[in-house]
Amino acid sequence: MADKRDYYEVLGVDKTADEKTIKKAYRKLARKYHPDVCDMPDAEDKFKEVSEAYAVLSDEDKRQRYDQFGHAGMDGFSAEDFYQNVNFEDIFQGFDIGNIFDMFGFGGGSRSRGGSSGPQRGSDIYTEIPITLEEAFNGCEKEIKITRSELCPTCKGSKSKPGSNPETCTKCGGTGQIKEVSNTFLGQMVNVRPCRECGGTGKIITDPCDVCHGRGSVRKTKTIKIEIPSGVDEGNHLRVSHEGNCGEKEGLEGDLIVTVHIKKHKKFTREGDHLYLEQQISFPQAALGDLITIPTIDGKKMEFKITPGTQCETVYKLKGQGMKSVRYNNRGNLYVKIKVVVPKKLNSKQKELLNEFAEVSGDEIKHVEKGLFDRVKDAMK
Template identity: 40%
Template sequence: MSATEIDFYQLLEVERTADDKTLKSAYRKLAMKYHPDKNPGCKDSEARFKAISVAYDCLKDPQKRAAYDRYGHAAFQNGGPGGGPGGDFGDIGDIFESIFGQAFGGGARQQARRGADLRYDMEITLEDAFHGKKTEITIEVSQGCEPCHGSGAEPGTGARRCAMCGGHGKVRAQQGFFMVERTCPTCHGRGEVIEKPCRACGGEGRVDKPQQLEIDIPPGVDSGTRIRLSGKGEAGPFGAPPGDLYIFLHVKRHDVFEREGTTVLTRVPITFTTAALGGSIEIPGVDGERLSLDIPAGIQSGKQLRKRGAGMPVLQGRGRGDLVIEISVETPTRLTARQKEILRELQETETGDECPGSKGFFERIKDAWTGITD
């Protein structure tokens, strides 16, 4: 169907039986949505705003609506059943054409479609995500045919205008008041017919072959980060522009570190003597450097310590996140006779005040047992 025959009721998103109040409400809702002030610089919204205004101006007038309901758009065409000049409807084709483009008419031949976008999944290490990385990949992708330069025609030959559509890419047929327009079945919308297809690509204008690409991975990327390589996707048919290639990154699981955004987490076991007395230990950083960590005396398992600025870099920004260290106090399992003797001596000196958590727990248990026996 051509641009000038888009149904006014469909445009306003109402039924043909809609009353004046419903029409007005629908128009206000759509006018607010597509008003140029709310969509600055958007030509599609501006054109749609004009189109719904034209539709509403027709349907809010009882006489115009009656003529439209009976004859459709023909009521407002020169010499149509409605009589008289088109008036406000003279430019409706241009308005609708700017909104709906080639799908609803337009005369120009169909543009060759752009090549498809492609996806490539890449696995990297946490270290790669930290430092960034330049690497190369090789993918099999359709590219423009060199012998015919993407035209699809055998070198030295060309394409001729399609006789079926006269080079427009579309054919039309009259059905009552409507002019139905379809893609030309002979040239498939190109407006041209290749008489002698290129033997290298079979007339497609593109062939599949390996392509080597350099990928620049910036520091701070995470799983799900997408890198776009413009124009490195599948070549379009008959010399049309290529699509894009999207690299989706997946960071491998690390043996030592876990990651939450720019924060890096790790679990560090310490001896129970270090936990009791405190001290200083060295731990690895995600950047490979050694970090000194002060352990406060009396620290408990599960306690988290934080190293500011020792986490992952901010992607395309400045600074780094934090490194969070969860302490795990390890109970010794292999003791010498002398070590056991020392621990027994310690045990004999214990009063219960050394471990307030344990003392408080057993006091609560004792109170619970006393309540039961009473």
């Protein structure tokens, strides 16, 4: 997933593009890269890329997931899940769409859109969690509440009231699919779609369960603990297996996808594994040098040497004092930017010493005469 291009970039549209604009962009690119007309070596890969982008952005639910979670939001979708809402016949009039279905693994010249009679994996669910920068550094355990679909405890997912059995659908004969044959100039095209009568299950629920009302599942809220690894960064996704919605017909549960958000820190800013700190010092400290104490992300104080003659905006690098890395057994750096603070008010002794310093340094200080407003202000004091 990490290597995939942004879907909006693939189609060359803005994130605010409407359905019509997205379809128009896809039609143009898909016809350009269709293997029947394009002899580029990577035509099939290009065609698959634009088709996947369109399949996601043309579906309201998938597009919403993608906008919020990026490619991680598409985890768990099969090829059929991606393309089940794409009407290839409408877009590729005059092309052999059987080749398209072969490319996406649908097989032959038939188009199957559901009606699976075997176990089906449950869908993933998504949530977000805020943590502090210190928690991201050390790693932590968090409790979160999630609401998901679980198998109905009464009917065990059968959807029927205990003691009753569903009837075989007479429309599809229990297959869950309806085959439609159409004649084209290319020959016969077989289109397979889910049976509308039974919803692709092959069964008709005549006596639905009183608890789940024939859905086979119920919504439940639960609290779970999740481990946040040290070094986790803003926007990282954590996957918790089998904590998503329940599957159909004894299928596995989906997963829980947790997006991490890191709260703004009062002192440190972060870029990757590196940390940045602004440290204020006085003019004498900058000129003479000093040994000061600075904070670190692990909560300890660290002695830090200011070199004599340090200029404002000077940046010191402290190796290995940044964030821990999720992937590697090392730490980033801490970069300390120096801010020399000039006092706004001076007493007479300070002024005398600074004037003496300027005289010794050969600097001619031209004192600014106070204006009327300043003199009135001083008199009021």
